[in-house]
Amino acid sequence: MVAPLRIRKRPTNRAFTQRVRPCGNRPAGFVHWRYKERDANIPYKRTVTLVARDWIPMDRLTKLSILADAAKYDASCASSGAAGRRSTPDAGLGSTTGAGICHSYAPDGRCISLLKILLTNFCVYDCQYCVNRRSSDIRRARFSVREVVELTLEFYRRNYIEGLFLSSGIIRSPDYTMEQIVEVARSLRTDHDFRGYIHLKTIPDASPSLIEAAGRYADRLSVNVELPSEAALTRLAPEKRMGPIKIAMADIRRHRDEAHEDRSAPPFAPAGQSTQMIVGADDSNDRVVLRTADVLYRSYRLRRVYYSAYSPIQAASPFLPAAAPPLLREHRLYQADWLLRRYGYGVDELLPAGGAGSLDLRIDPKLAWALAHPETFPVDVNAAPRELLLRIPGVGTRNVKRLLTLRQRQKIRYLDLRTLGCDLTRTAAFVVTVDYRPAETAALALRASTVLAPRQATLW
Numbered sequence: 042m043v044a045p046l047r048i049r050k051r052p053t054n055r056a057f058t059q060r061v062r063p064c065g066n067r068p069a070g071f072v073h074w075r076y077k078e079r080d081a082n083i084p085y086k087r088t089v090t091l092v093a094r095d096w097i098p099m100d101r102l103t104k105l106s107i108l109a110d111a112a113k114y115d116a117s118c119a120s121s122g123a124a125g126r127r128s129t130p131d132a133g134l135g136s137t138t139g140a141g142i143c144h145s146y147a148p149d150g151r152c153i154s155l156l157k158i159l160l161t162n163f164c165v166y167d168c169q170y171c172v173n174r175r176s177s178d179i180r181r182a183r184f185s186v187r188e189v190v191e192l193t194l195e196f197y198r199r200n201y202i203e204g205l206f207l208s209s210g211i212i213r214s215p216d217y218t219m220e221q222i223v224e225v226a227r228s229l230r231t232d233h234d235f236r237g238y239i240h241l242k243t244i245p246d247a248s249p250s251l252i253e254a255a256g257r258y259a260d261r262l263s264v265n266v267e268l269p270s271e272a273a274l275t276r277l278a279p280e281k282r283m284g285p286i287k288i289a290m291a292d293i294r295r296h297r298d299e300a301h302e303d304r305s306a307p308p309f310a311p312a313g314q315s316t317q318m319i320v321g322a323d324d325s326n327d328r329v330v331l332r333t334a335d336v337l338y339r340s341y342r343l344r345r346v347y348y349s350a351y352s353p354i355q356a357a358s359p360f361l362p363a364a365a366p367p368l369l370r371e372h373r374l375y376q377a378d379w380l381l382r383r384y385g386y387g388v389d390e391l392l393p394a395g396g397a398g399s400l401d402l403r404i405d406p407k408l409a410w411a412l413a414h415p416e417t418f419p420v421d422v423n424a425a426p427r428e429l430l431l432r433i434p435g436v437g438t439r440n441v442k443r444l445l446t447l448r449q450r451q452k453i454r455y456l457d458l459r460t461l462g463c464d465l466t467r468t469a470a471f472v473v474t475v476d477y478r479p480a481e482t483a484a485l486a487l488r489a490s491t492v493l494a495p496r497q498a499t500l501w
């Protein structure tokens with residue numbers, strides 16, 4: 042039996058939707074849409090991929106629509122940081138580089154060219170924030186290992202995807218579920234010589250030997266920390282504990298370190314590990330969220346922490362909020378996270394103790410810090426050390442690198458900053474060059490035009 046042409050409909054609930062031509066050499070029938078999020082304050086586009094082909098059997102297609110939809114809440118699926126597995130000169134299948142494969146990343150790191158599915162959305166756990174929880178009244182489906190393997194290979198051969206992101210609800214037991222997940226990766230790698238990217242979601246309560254096996258086949262592993270605090274986890278996910286989650290992360294880190302030290306050992310999750318934290322499902326403020334993320338980065342060398350704004354679900358627990366947090370909060374957390382990892386900021390600098398505890402939604406955290414520390418500015422770009430240059434709003438790590446190179450050859454002038462790609466609307470109030478010094482009131486004027494500018498109140 043053949044399938045109808047569409048798996049999913051055009052997303053109509055977006056403020057702006059535009060059909061775009063298939064990019065690269067994706068075949069006809071691969072339809073995707075770009076849209077802007079409804080919140081106009083978020084200046085980026087995301088791409089939704091809709092697949093329309095007639096080669097998937099109907100029952101498999103139905104399962105695919107259920108299990109791909111169930112996986113959409115999992116944000117931690119970026120493949121950034123993975124080394125390419127080349128398919129040449131061997132006869133292996135798949136490569137994360139070349140071969141006309143299109144990468145579509147949202148700026149927050151989400152990758153949308155993976156086949157992102159759950160093995161099943163049946164689950165014996167009852168996490169209150171999850172649409173797949175035991176008590177949820179939803180359509181259920183389950184793939185066999187063989188079905189996931191075949192779908193991945195078929196999608197890959199048609200150049201729809203560059204890899205697989207596989208997660209699952211927990212069926213029977215954590216070990217049983219993890220065995221199934223590992224078997225998918227094993228079959229792809231060893232039976233089919235699949236060289237594409239594989240990201241497996243690991244189940245914290247599963248046996249360490251299964252997590253070790255997963256790391257041998259996968260490029261990236263992730264263990265979801267789910268919520269920012271142990272108390273929130275106990276209240277909203279009664280079967281989960283922070284302890285086993287951290288032990289699983291520590292195991293992954295240990296195996297990675299061992300593989301790194303012993304060059305002859307097979308690689309272990311070479312793209313590292315990541316996690317996801319749901320934001321807005323409990324009353325933890327941004328300081329708690331970022332502190333938890335900071336500890337995880339330092340303790341387990343995570344590549345990324347993904348922040349996922351809580352989406353209200355049907356028949357939700359009274360412990361959960363009725364409304365979703367603003368998507369902008371998620372965006373600000375990503376910006377702050379970036380500052381922690383790449384710019385040398387500390388959590389206490391961004392959110393000092395005794396302050397509001399949450400990031401200002403009106404301006405980005407770097408600009409907020411600069412406006413709150415007038416004693417640090419203006420910075421002389423011809424003399425300041427790298428650490429201080431990184432603190433200038435509108436100047437990114439790449440700009441700083443170029444600036445340091447250029448100033449070895451010449452004195453930096455104001456227009457050089459534009460040539461270097463700095464965002465002068467934000468930078469101008471905070472820098473001194475050989476031919477420019479900002480007015481004393483420049484930072485105050487910038488503050489007035491960003492923080493204090495009147496905004497149209499929302500009607501809803």
Ligand code: SF4
Pocket residue numbers: 164165166167168171172173174175209210211278
């Ligand atoms: S274990 Fe995972 S799939 Fe199951 S209810 Fe909890 S979050 Fe959802």
